Amino acid sequence: MTSTTDSMPSRRGFLGGSAKTLSSAGLVAMMGSGAALGFQSGGNPEQDVQLLNAAIALEHEGIAAYTIAAGSGLLAPEVVNIGVIFRGHHREHRDELIRAVETLGGMPVAAESDAHYAEALNAGSLQNQADVLRLAYGLEVGAANAYLGLIPSLSTTEQHQLAARMAGDEAFHAAILGNAIGEAIPTAGLMFG
C-alpha cells in the first residue's frame, strides 16, 4: 500500500517561518504546483480541508481496490494492466488532493490497511473477473458522481476545476469498465451528477 504522504513535501513549516517576509508573488513562486492550482487560503479553508480529506479517503479506497484486484488472481493479465493504469490515475488524484490539503494548512487523512479495504468492499465474495469488474464499475460511477456532487461545496474555482477533472477521469474509467461488463449505453444524456 502506498503511503499517503510519500514524496509529499511539507511546505507548511517552511512557510510558517518565511511568509511574513515574502510578497504574494514570491509566495506563489515558492509554493509550486499547489499554489499554481490556486489552493491558497480563501473561501473557507477549514471546511475545504474536511471535504478534500473525504475525497482523499475515497481515493485511498480506490487505490486499494485496484491493488486487491490486481493481486486476486481473478483477472487476465491484460485486465490487470488496465487496472494498474487506473490505479495510477487514482494515485495522482490522491497526491493532488494531499497537496491541496497541505497548502491549506491541513493534515491529509492516512490510508487504512489493504485488509481493511478488502473487508469494507467485501472482496472475499468476488468469484471471477466479471465480479471484480462489476465492483470496479460501481465504485467508479460512484466516484464520478461524488466529485460532481462535491463541486458546489468547495470554496474556490480551482478546487471546483480539480474536482471536475477527477470526475472526468472517474467517468472515463466507468465507461471502459461498463463496456467490459456489457453495460448498455445510457440513452439519456447528463448521466452523471
Add this chain to the structure above:
Amino acid sequence: MTRMTCHLPPARRWALAMTAVIASMAAGFTPAAAQDGAEANPLLTGDLTRGERLYRQRCAACHALDVNRAGPSHRGVVGREAGTVSGYRYTAALRDSGLIWTPEALDEWLANPPAMVPGTSMGVRIPNAQARADIITWLAEQTDPASETD
C-alpha cells in the same frame, strides 16, 4: 430544518426520534427550502426502486449499509442520532450536532451538508429534491434488525 439538541436519556431520545420519523412518514415529508441551487418541491413521495438505484450511484462510492467506509454505515440511519455509528471517526461538527436523522433532516443534509453542519467532511450534494426523497425512502426501509422489537 429539524435540529434537536439531545439531553434526554437514550430510551426517551429514541422514542422521540421515532415519533418524529413516523409522523413525518405518515404525512409525507416536505423537503428543505431551496438553497444553493437545491430544488424546493413540497410533499414529494419517494420511490423505493429509484432510491436503491440512486443510492448505488450517488452514495455507494463512500457508504455501505453495514460497514464503515469513507463514510459511516447507513443501515438504520433514519431515526438515528447523528454521529453515533460505532467505529466511525466523525468530525466534531457532526458528532456534536445533536441532530436526529429524521427524513426532513436528511433532506436538508443531502441538499447541502456543510450549510447544515459547518465543519462536516460530507460535501456531496444531491440538488434534485425527488432524488433525495427516493434515497431517503429507500434508506428508511434499511432498518437495523437489532433495533426491531416484536
